[in-house]
Amino acid sequence: MRGENAEEDYIDVYASSRARRVARHAKAASTTLESQRRERHLLLEAVTQQKELLDVEQKRADDAEDELEKVTAQADALSKKLDDLMSTFMSRKLLERTCETPTPSSSVAATSTLQLENERLKREMYDMEKRHAAEIADLRADLRADKPNALTAEERRRLLTEIAEARKEIAVAKEARAKALSEAIDLRTKLESLGAAASVNGVSGANNAFTPAASVNGVSGANNASTPPKTPEWANIDWDAAHAEMDSIKAEKQRITPKLDSGKLPSLEEEIDWEAAYSDIDATRARRKILS
Numbered sequence: 001m002r003g004e005n006a007e008e009d010y011i012d013v014y015a016s017s018r019a020r021r022v023a024r025h026a027k028a029a030s031t032t033l034e035s036q037r038r039e040r041h042l043l044l045e046a047v048t049q050q051k052e053l054l055d056v057e058q059k060r061a062d063d064a065e066d067e068l069e070k071v072t073a074q075a076d077a078l079s080k081k082l083d084d085l086m087s088t089f090m091s092r093k094l095l096e097r098t099c100e101t102p103t104p105s106s107s108v109a110a111t112s113t114l115q116l117e118n119e120r121l122k123r124e125m126y127d128m129e130k131r132h133a134a135e136i137a138d139l140r141a142d143l144r145a146d147k148p149n150a151l152t153a154e155e156r157r158r159l160l161t162e163i164a165e166a167r168k169e170i171a172v173a174k175e176a177r178a179k180a181l182s183e184a185i186d187l188r189t190k191l192e193s194l195g196a197a198a199s200v201n202g203v204s205g206a207n208n209a210f211t212p213a214a215s216v217n218g219v220s221g222a223n224n225a226s227t228p229p230k231t232p233e234w235a236n237i238d239w240d241a242a243h244a245e246m247d248s249i250k251a252e253k254q255r256i257t258p259k260l261d262s263g264k265l266p267s268l269e270e271e272i273d274w275e276a277a278y279s280d281i282d283a284t285r286a287r288r289k290i291l292s
Contacts, residue, residue, distance in 0.1 A: 040291060053142075054155065060135055061162050067128055068169045074124060075176040078117050082183045085114065089190055096197055111191070114184055125177055132170060136163060153277040171252075178249045185243070 139159065 036291070039287070043287065043291075050152075050155075057139070057159060060139075061166075064132060064135060064166050065169075067131065068166070068173065071124060071128055071173050072176070074121065075173065075180065078121055078180050079176075079183075081113070081117060082180065082187070085187060086183075089187070089194065093194060096194065114187065118181070118184060121177060121180065125173065128173070129170070132166065139163070153281065156277070174249045174252070178246050181246050
């Protein structure tokens with residue numbers, strides 16, 4: 001017979017001796033306690049592994065945010081420099097209207113500075129996109145790996161949300177770069193128009209220099225007129241490639257923006273086995289009930 005409390009000894013009427021009738025239940029109770037301790041130890045190890053994985057993912061997200069902040073700051077600095085160049089060219093245009101001859105050295109220096117900034121920004125954007133692609137590939141590999149209780153459903157949703165926000169920030173950085181390229185193209189057009197206006201002013205000045213007095217003195221007015229400044233050399237910049245890159249950035253933005261505005265997560269969500277995730281949650285709850 002068995003007592004009301006499960007820990008009390010019971011009498012086995014089929015036992016061969018009286019000592020064995022009491023000892024069998026004590027042995028079974030010790031085995032149950034040992035299995036419970038082992039299961040609790042395994043659960044603690046699983047929780048520790050989950051915490052380590054979460055710390056690693058949080059560190060990756062922080063690094064990605066730092067890189068995005070750096071690129072945004074660089075884009076702001078480039079926009080400020082472009083505004084300074086615009087103000088410089090506008091002041092030169094006012095000087096052109098007052099019949100003052102501008103020096104071509106400043107336009108050449110501005111052109112070289114703009115070219116260097118454009119190349120540097122292009123390299124940094126390429127490196128940032130490469131790093132983000134590698135991080136997303138690593139995250140997908142971790143999610144697809146066959147690990148017991150690797151991530152819960154809530155943690156997966158949070159990571160996917162962070163990926164979507166990072167993609168939004170990348171799209172904003174690309175838009176800033178496209179804006180910088182468009183401003184560079186506008187500056188190029190204005191520089192060419194300024195060069196054409198300067199050449200027209202130089203030709204008119206040469207025509208006005210041919211006065212009768214100058215012909216009587218035997219001096220040509222064209223020789224006394226100042227030479228117009230030459231148009232800056234733009235052969236070092238591939239403007240067709242810049243236009244093509246702007247079009248590709250706009251197309252990619254139009255492709256990404258509707259998905260992000262609708263509130264849907266990226267396509268990575270479709271690859272998650274949500275039934276397996278919920279079954280893991282139910283199994284964890286059942287184990288907790290057993291332990292409690």
